[in-house]
Amino acid sequence: MNIDLTKINNIKGFLDNEEAGLLYRLALEASKSAPCLEIGSYCGKSAVFLGTACKENRTVLFSIDHHTGSEEQQPGQEYFDPDLLDKETGRIDTLRLFRKTIDDFDLGDAVIPVIGRSEVIGRAWNTPLGLIFIDGSHAYESVLNDYRIWDGHVLPGGYLVFHDIFPDPSQGGQAPYLVYQEAVSSGLYDVQPLFKSVGVLKRKACPLNNR
Template sequence: MPADLNLPIDINSVKGFLAADEGLALYQYALAASKLGPCLEIGSYCGKSTIYFATACQQNNSILYALDHHRGSEEHQLGEEYHDPDLYDAGIELMDSFRTFRITMREAQLEDTVVPIVSSSAVASRHWATPLGMVFIDGGHSEEAAQTDYRCWSTHIKPGGILAIHDIFPNPEDGGQAPYNIWKLAKASGLFEELPTVNTLGLFRRK
């Protein structure tokens, strides 16, 4: 796994919550998975994970669909723990990370690889018919949001493709349990082969 991807942007300058080892794992798995078909991430925020993911897709002339309603998760809202005032639109009293995301994609030279989908996960999946090489779930961390993301997208992964789930905390004292709960669903489903977890990034291969 390369320690330096020679990115055109300083990855540490991009807002986000993905650790470096998780980002490099995402890149490594996407290098192979994007040869199987286009890929999808759920929860782009300002584009940190997107850079790792899409850089791998770009090398294979593949596509990354970047799905996010860009109104922030529960913890990003006004008065919550991870609220960022720079991403708050006071005029409409809502979070909006899409403008920052677009700037990030331009600076990372990924506009020809990343297809933004500004929508909720449930709406975007309603008529989805494209098989995917890899799905990365890092959207809302409420139980309802995580379950929706898993239910709507996990079956679209091609055999041999990858399912990645961020923020896996088996111990409730370390973090929220919704991502861990869908990780357990994937493990018990019979559809996936479990791969080694990288930090809090849970990984599976579709059988």
């Protein structure tokens, strides 16, 4: 894995480095057959790991985010960061730092920013994917929409990956976990071992089911 971890630690983000390493390994396998996609880019930490793997296989990572911050990142909320506030508009804008991250790691041809709401983009999407990483808004309805709109694009043998999966409610919010459980119950995926807060599902060998 040719990633400078000293530079990684300078990127704003909530993804654990060991979890990020898992994303790299999954994407390195998955991107041999198709591009990968993430929902929720923030400042680009996960995109570096996923995108580096895709670059090694001469394919791309599509990175979806509206870049105006999630609910808990707005002014006055728990995860508000004044460095991300556009003083002209008074709104959160993470796109500038995301682009800087991608440039810093020379991933301009491997990471394709897709700016917008994931549910809108998903309804117009046609490209099969080797891996989808769901880490956007953690509001239940948003996670559910991301799963239901996008999971049909995962190729057989590909991965559907969720971040912030906490079976114990005392450790974190339950929305991603509840949606992860719905995906498990669908019977379309083989459940891989939970790694920290990353839930990994591998699509069974069945026809692509676009919804």
